Amino acid sequence: MFKKKRYIALAIVALVALVLLNLPANTSARLRLAISSPFVPLFGLSSVSQNVAGSTADLALSKSELIRQNNQLRAEIAQLKIQQAQSAEQVRENARLRQFVNWQTTRPWQMKLARVVVRDPANWWSTVQIDVGSQHGIKVNMTVVTPAGLIGRVSAVGTYRSQVTLLGDPNCKVAAVVLNGAGEAGVIGNASPLDRSMVELGYLPPTASLKPNQDVVTSGLGGIFPRGIPIGKVVDSRQVEFGIATEARVKLSASLGAVDEVWVILQ
Amino acid sequence: MIAFNSFIILLAAFLVVFMQSAVNGVLGTQIDLLPALMVYTSLTAGPVMIAALALCSGLWFDSLSANPLGISVLPLLAIGFIILIRRELILRDQSYAQFVIGSTASLGAPLVTLGLLLTSGREPIVGWGTVWQLALMTIIGGAATPVFAKLFGFITHTFDYRTVSSTSFRSDREIRRGRN
Numbered sequence: 001m002f003k004k005k006r007y008i009a010l011a012i013v014a015l016v017a018l019v020l021l022n023l024p025a026n027t028s029a030r031l032r033l034a035i036s037s038p039f040v041p042l043f044g045l046s047s048v049s050q051n052v053a054g055s056t057a058d059l060a061l062s063k064s065e066l067i068r069q070n071n072q073l074r075a076e077i078a079q080l081k082i083q084q085a086q087s088a089e090q091v092r093e094n095a096r097l098r099q100f101v102n103w104q105t106t107r108p109w110q111m112k113l114a115r116v117v118v119r120d121p122a123n124w125w126s127t128v129q130i131d132v133g134s135q136h137g138i139k140v141n142m143t144v145v146t147p148a149g150l151i152g153r154v155s156a157v158g159t160y161r162s163q164v165t166l167l168g169d170p171n172c173k174v175a176a177v178v179l180n181g182a183g184e185a186g187v188i189g190n191a192s193p194l195d196r197s198m199v200e201l202g203y204l205p206p207t208a209s210l211k212p213n214q215d216v217v218t219s220g221l222g223g224i225f226p227r228g229i230p231i232g233k234v235v236d237s238r239q240v241e242f243g244i245a246t247e248a249r250v251k252l253s254a255s256l257g258a259v260d261e262v263w264v265i266l267q
Numbered sequence: 268m269i270a271f272n273s274f275i276i277l278l279a280a281f282l283v284v285f286m287q288s289a290v291n292g293v294l295g296t297q298i299d300l301l302p303a304l305m306v307y308t309s310l311t312a313g314p315v316m317i318a319a320l321a322l323c324s325g326l327w328f329d330s331l332s333a334n335p336l337g338i339s340v341l342p343l344l345a346i347g348f349i350i351l352i353r354r355e356l357i358l359r360d361q362s363y364a365q366f367v368i369g370s371t372a373s374l375g376a377p378l379v380t381l382g383l384l385l386t387s388g389r390e391p392i393v394g395w396g397t398v399w400q401l402a403l404m405t406i407i408g409g410a411a412t413p414v415f416a417k418l419f420g421f422i423t424h425t426f427d428y429r430t431v432s433s434t435s436f437r438s439d440r441e442i443r444r445g446r447n
Contacts, residue, residue, distance in 0.1 A: 124384070
């Protein structure tokens with residue numbers, strides 16, 4: 001059967017697949033972006049249609065609803081202004097104290113807004129692609145957040161698009177700390193295949209006293225994620241590895257399944 | 268017409284991959300319809316088309332995913348090849364046969380991919396929830412196969428040349444009348 005000329009096509013494709021699997025990482029990444037480029041117009045079209053649908057839904061809002069939302073936003077702005085004044089004073093105080101002890105001042109983050117254009121079609125990874133790339137100053141390992149909290153890191157960069165590996169993916173481990181007074185530190189690991197909003201917090205000390213609803217934030221260790229970014233809240237905890245460590249389940253603050261716009265921290 | 272069929276199948280593969288990456292999954296599962304499409308193709312087309320579909324759809328899928336580039340090509344190619352060498356024994360026009368083969372392919376393709384990922388040292392997100400995902404992919408992939416067959420049958424019927432009906436007239440049996 002293999003003598004037949006036409007079956008050579010199957011053999012060639014198998015050979016091509018094997019060659020592609022063994023390509024160097026850089027070449028593979030470039031090839032990946034080239035192969036996915038025919039999808040770009042479709043994703044643009046999809047984004048435009050979403051915007052049109054959103055605008056149409058806005059038109060259907062009644063005037064009374066708009067007035068109610070406007071009043072609510074005004075109240076929130078007033079509250080935020082008070083908080084901003086308070087935090088500005090704290091920033092000044094912080095800067096004064098840092099000067100006294102000669103500590104380096106932390107610079108405010110520079111951020112770049114990006115839109116999610118592609119979700120991973122495979123079930124065993126948790127990644128998305130965003131519409132900014134090296135042209136916009138994006139680099140590998142930059143932190144990606146939403147207003148709700150951390151969502152992941154940039155894992156590959158193209159000229160106009162980048163891949164973001166989300167929390168819960170085995171390729172996105174985050175050093176985290178529980179805000180419970182003791183400051184117990186661990187590592188955010190894998191998510192459940194079905195519920196991507198729940199991740200494991202492992203490598204905690206066996207004596208860790210974790211309670212539900214305690215906040216989990218980035219610890220700043222590891223050199224990738226800045227310190228203090230909200231990750232989520234503790235759901236429950238249990239002893240693992242015959243009692244030599246504690247593992248907790250953490251409900252993520254950011255909704256990974258519904259994320260449409262993200263911020264990439266440039267510096 | 269073969270070129271038209273090939274174009275339609277590749278276009279469908281392109282749109283299927285796009286839909287899978289643009290739409291959130293069903294009940295926590297991203298449904299993969301490429302095995303179902305491969306089953307239809309291997310039941311109706313030749314080895315060159317099977318190879319083209321496996322290569323194009325596998326690479327498109329991997330380019331939008333965190334999969335190593337090319338890993339999805341091999342399971343699709345294997346499905347196409349296995350069906351191709353046995354297709355004379357398959358009741359390919361029967362919906363239930365298409366469903367059974369489509370289900371098997373939709374279960375087999377992700378399992379083979381997972382096996383390749385694990386043996387190559389990758390660490391995919393796998394757990395008890397994966398069983399549910401595989402079950403859902405099997406059922407929906409199986410159901411999609413007869414749908415693809417019907418859809419492509421309709422498209423081919425619509426755009427194909429009308430079959431010329433053969434006549435019982437044979438010129439060599441013509442009775443010549445006349446003086447000669």
